[in-house]
Amino acid sequence: MDELVKHGNREEGRKTPVQGAGGPKLLDRLRESLRTRHYSRRTEEAYSHWVKRFIYFHGVRHPKEMAEPEINAFLTHLAVKGQVSASTQNQALCALLYLYKYVIGREVGEFGDVVRARKPKRLPVVLTREEIKVVLGHLAGDKWLMASLMYGTGLRLMECLRLRVQDIDFRQSEITIRDGKGGKDRRTMLPQTLSAPVQAHLLKVKKTHEQDLSHGWGQASMPEALGRKYPNASTEWRWQWVFPQENRWKNLKTGEEGRHHADESILQKAFKRAVNQAGLVKRASCHTLRHSFATHLLENGHDIRTVQELLGHKDVRTTMIYTHVLNRGGQGVPSPIDSL
Known part of the structure; x- marks a missing residue:
């Protein structure tokens, strides 16, 4: 070799x-x-x-x-x-x-009798509206806002953390998700109840950004080659993260400092604590908020194509998993023991 x-x-x-x-x-x-x-x-x-x-x-x-x-x-x-x-x-x-x-540089042919791991058909974990309220009640500050946005818009965790200021359109009540899963852009709604909290949060973020600029920093990482094409854009307000890190990172070799978006583990840990404090036995995670968003939209009578677009699914069959709410299963059939 x-x-x-x-x-x-x-x-x-x-x-x-x-x-x-x-x-x-x-x-x-x-x-x-x-x-x-x-x-x-x-x-x-x-x-x-x-x-x-x-x-x-x-x-x-x-x-x-x-x-x-x-x-x-x-x-x-x-x-x-x-x-x-x-x-x-x-x-x-x-x-x-x-x-x-x-x-x-070589195509691979047939694999013969390869043993495949069987893919189980599982329903997503979904929280009820009341459970959502209780869990959100155990969150505070930017963690409450991040979780609320994920449930209110169907954002994935990293899509939420990677939001930039310019991605939120308050006039149109829209949020643009850039470079989502599969490299796709899409739009979803900005919930009316979250518009004011988001604006108040951005005022705090802008104040922090201005302080960073006064110290000679305030640069956000730019996507792909845009940093070279627009060298001064990284300090502009519109390119800043909606949910930046609490502390600036520092390059010990160059002395440069800046802020990345918040780490996903921060919200994951906070959400897990909130679920435990709420006394829920469901195995809920941050992604459960996205499942609940889709399920509750279908329960409210919205068509599956609309839900597919909001979630950013390439194939409607992926969205079809949420139609289990349309079939009430055991809830729609009385048990024979109830008639004894």
Whole structure:
């Protein structure tokens, strides 16, 4: 395996295999390819993870030396030994297919009798309106506002955290989600009850931004190459995060300081505490707010195509999972024991 050398990053006590000094490293080529095609950073991290696990599973062999049988064996191992979910196994498969097609330059054929993790059909966890009220009652400040926006608009967690000032149109009562899942933009409503709280929150954020500017900073990270195209835009108010970090980050080498958007774990932990304080036994997370948004819209009689657009689903079949509310199931049929 002359093309693989050892690298400084460690995983499971071993060093990451990469290509030799004669060319770009394998994982660097993978990341460069993903960025060229505008895949998200999370996809980049996930694909790199699965490629490394695939290589280690086969004794640190180069992927060019392997093909369908080795991929089959790895996927089967994940399903049988690892007992991973179907979505996890599919993610690993997508990562390997991408590696072979775009990095190695070889199409992969049939996999034979690969053991697939069976994808269970599960209904999403949904909170009732009363449960939503109780949970939100245990949140305060910007955490209450973030959770309220997620329930009131159907935003995903990261879509909420990545909102910029210019994405909120108070006159049109609209919120624009930029570069959502799948790299798509979409619009959703700005709830009337949240318009005033959002404006009051932005006044505080603007004051903090002006203080940062007075200290010589106040720059927000810009998407892709816009920072180079518009070098002064990062300090403009419209590009600032709606939910910035409480403390500025600092580059110890350059001395630069700035603010990123709030970390997702902050709201996740606060929401989990709120669910526990509310005494709920449902396994609710921040994403449950999005499920509840869609379910309650359908309960109110809105058509599924409208809900699909608001959620940003590419296929209406994804949205169809929320139609379980239209079939009352056991709630619509009296039990025979009730007539005894």
